[in-house]
Amino acid sequence: MNESLASTRSSVSGLGKASSRRSLTGVLLALVMLPVLVVTMGCIDFVLPVPIGNPERSTIDRKLSGAWVSSFGEEGSVFFLEPYDRRTWFGTLIGLDEPEEAEVSNVPEKYEGSDVREGLRWLANTLESSYFKPAGDALLFKVWLSLIKDKEFLIWEMFYPARHLMAKSEKGFPNIYWVFKLERQSSDEFKLIGINNEFKGLGKSKTRYEAERIIRRHFNDPELFSDDEEFTLHFLRLGEETYEVVFQFLDDLGIGLGFD
Numbered sequence: 426m427n428e429s430l431a432s433t434r435s436s437v438s439g440l441g442k443a444s445s446r447r448s449l450t451g452v453l454l455a456l457v458m459l460p461v462l463v464v465t466m467g468c469i470d471f472v473l474p475v476p477i478g479n480p481e482r483s484t485i486d487r488k489l490s491g492a493w494v495s496s497f498g499e500e501g502s503v504f505f506l507e508p509y510d511r512r513t514w515f516g517t518l519i520g521l522d523e524p525e526e527a528e529v530s531n532v533p534e535k536y537e538g539s540d541v542r543e544g545l546r547w548l549a550n551t552l553e554s555s556y557f558k559p560a561g562d563a564l565l566f567k568v569w570l571s572l573i574k575d576k577e578f579l580i581w582e583m584f585y586p587a588r589h590l591m592a593k594s595e596k597g598f599p600n601i602y603w604v605f606k607l608e609r610q611s612s613d614e615f616k617l618i619g620i621n622n623e624f625k626g627l628g629k630s631k632t633r634y635e636a637e638r639i640i641r642r643h644f645n646d647p648e649l650f651s652d653d654e655e656f657t658l659h660f661l662r663l664g665e666e667t668y669e670v671v672f673q674f675l676d677d678l679g680i681g682l683g684f685d
Contacts, residue, residue: 470619470620470621470622470623470651470653470656471603471604471605471619471620471621471622471651471656472601472602472603472604472622472628473602473604473620473622473627473628473630473636474600474601474602474628474629474630475600475602475630475631475632475633475635475636476580476582476600476602476604476633477571477573477578477580477602477604477633477636477637477640478569478570478571478572478573478578478580478633478637479571479633480512480513480567480569480580480582481512482512483512483513483569483570483571484511484512484570485508485511485512485513485514485569485570486570487508488612489506489514489615490506490507490508490514491505491506491662491663492504492505492506492662492663492667492668492671493505493506493660493661493662493663494545494548494549494552494660494661494663495518495545495658495659495660496541496544496545496658496659496660497518497520497658498520498521498560500520500521500522500523500557500560501521501544501545501548501557502518502519502520502521503518503519503521503552503663503671503674504516504517504518504519504660505517505519505671505675506568509567512569513567513568513569514567514568514569515565515566515567515568516565516566516567516568516581517563517564517565517566517675517680518563518564518565518566519559519560519563519674519675519678520559520560520561520563521548521557521558521559521560522557522558522559522560522561523556523557524556524558541659542614542659542661545659545660545661546661548661549661549663549664549667552663552667552670552671553666553667553670559674559677559678562585562678563585563675563678563680564583564585565583565584565585565680566581566582566583566584566603567581567582567584568580568581568582570607573637573640573641573644574640574641574644576606576607576644577606577607577609578604578605578606578607579605579607579617580602580603580604580605581602581603581604581605582600582601582602583600583601583602583603603619604619604620605617605618605619605620605658606618606620606650612662613661613662614659614660614661614662615660616657616658616659616660617657617658617660618650618651618656618657619650619651619653619656619657619658620640620649620650620651621648621649621650621651621652624639624643624646624648624649625639625643626639627639627640627649
């Protein structure tokens with residue numbers, strides 16, 4: 426499957442211009458059949474059938490570029506944001522697997538709720554020891570920023586496995602967009618709050634204009650965003666001393682790198 430993943434990574438140029446914690450990660454990373462992907466994506470609050478904002482008119486913020494550890498998945502994950510052009514990033518989400526036989530001293534309890542920052546710091550510090558391994562294939566995205574009501578949104582358009590499966594399907598496959606409100610806590614920390622696709626029929630929007638209109642009209646309604654903590658993702662920046670491990674993950678998964 427790595428050859429297909431690498432092929433998807435190398436074809437981003439053409440695509441871009443054409444425009445349960447463990448169970449969630451496990452299902453997504455283990456997808457090999459189109460029907461499974463359709464059902465799974467329909468169960469995730471922050472998935473929309475249309476994008477928010479226009480990636481061709483967006484501008485990346487290089488302060489977000491680079492490698493991050495994330496609370497996505499029971500064991501956490503690595504998220505790598507590589508600038509593709511001045512408008513968009515190429516995003517790679519790599520779930521992490523904790524070997525049962527591994528032993529690390531002074532390991533804090535798993536991060537939950539208010540302990541999420543401590544957990545992410547532990548995860549960042551532990552990566553260098555080669556304690557974790559990639560949990561299967563990565564998820565690949567086209568990522569961009571959008572502003573609504575002067576608030577930042579981060580949109581992830583899934584490329585792999587969605588487009589890989591679409592190419593194999595005679596029926597085709599709808600686009601998949603993960604839509605989050607971005608909240609920056611510092612230059613080294615941010616969190617993404619998932620949109621609630623069941624709010625006011627948001628998940629059935631036919632165009633991005635329709636979806637954006639719903640968001641603008643009801644922006645101050647707390648129900649617009651998912652109240653499920655599982656769909657609020659936390660991120661902590663990785664130091665450059667950890668990049669060698671991240672690059673090895675990418676190499677192991679057959680993903681080329683153009684980041685400088």
